[in-house]
Amino acid sequence: MKQYFGIDIGGTAVKLGIVDETGKVLCKGEQSVNFDGYQTPVLDTVRKAAKEFLTAQAIPVENLSGIGVSATGQIDSRKGIVAGTCGNFPNYIGSPIKAALEQDFGLPVTVANDANCMTLGEVWVGGAQGYTDVIGVTLGTGVGGGILTGGRLLEGARGLGGELGHYRTHALDGVPCTCGATGCWERYAATTALVRAAKEKNPAWTDGPSLPQQKPGTRRCWPCWTPGPTRSRRALPAWCTSSTRS
Numbered sequence: 001m002k003q004y005f006g007i008d009i010g011g012t013a014v015k016l017g018i019v020d021e022t023g024k025v026l027c028k029g030e031q032s033v034n035f036d037g038y039q040t041p042v043l044d045t046v047r048k049a050a051k052e053f054l055t056a057q058a059i060p061v062e063n064l065s066g067i068g069v070s071a072t073g074q075i076d077s078r079k080g081i082v083a084g085t086c087g088n089f090p091n092y093i094g095s096p097i098k099a100a101l102e103q104d105f106g107l108p109v110t111v112a113n114d115a116n117c118m119t120l121g122e123v124w125v126g127g128a129q130g131y132t133d134v135i136g137v138t139l140g141t142g143v144g145g146g147i148l149t150g151g152r153l154l155e156g157a158r159g160l161g162g163e164l165g166h167y168r169t170h171a172l173d174g175v176p177c178t179c180g181a182t183g184c185w186e187r188y189a190a191t192t193a194l195v196r197a198a199k200e201k202n203p204a205w206t207d208g209p210s211l212p213q214q215k216p217g218t219r220r221c222w223p224c225w226t227p228g229p230t231r232s233r234r235a236l237p238a239w240c241t242s243s244t245r246s
Helices: 042-056 097-105 114-125 191-198 231-242
Strands: 003-009 013-020 025-032 067-071 074-076 081-084 109-113 134-139 143-149
Touching (some): 003 042, 003 097, 003 114, 013 042, 025 042, 042 097, 067 097, 067 114, 074 109, 081 097, 097 109, 109 114, 114 134, 114 143
Parallel strands (some): 003 067
Antiparallel strands (some): 013 025, 074 081
């Protein structure tokens, strides 16, 4: 059975795994990409992490059939490069992901936006199997989205068709966004937004893991959603009313 090297480049970490042609994950690992505030170019970190992962797992490159990369940001899938990032982090725009990994490993490489890949993955082996019209949402460092309509991925002219995080949910009185607009959904629903709101209550809550953990048998509920006038709590009802799957 064929095996593929899967690489997911996020704003916080790069996740790596070996996946077979049925979608089964055979092994996995991850490494930070912002360990020095992105001073080391993200692609350099990814290339180093990929080599170390295959070495640690004792996986010969010749046993692999190809590499699939899901990457945060605006991705030109035809060229396999990062075309834009909406200002989220430096040393990333223009990264030639496809060319670099093909040079490193001598394997065919496909690169696409991470939220689009997530949506396609759910349709392939996940909760959206059998559906032709799907909206997928990723909540992490930012908010990403993928839209499948009529069985085809909606990308738009510049690959931004499914960028739900930059739909303006608070256009009139919103928080400035790194993309240059005001009131983007990402500024209210991403992990970074939750942490920003939580720090108003406790300065020690500096990242996702430091926030209060859920009790056994209950769902996670961030304190910043509930009391006070904090704008971020408005993101939850916005998410509930605008995220649909048919």
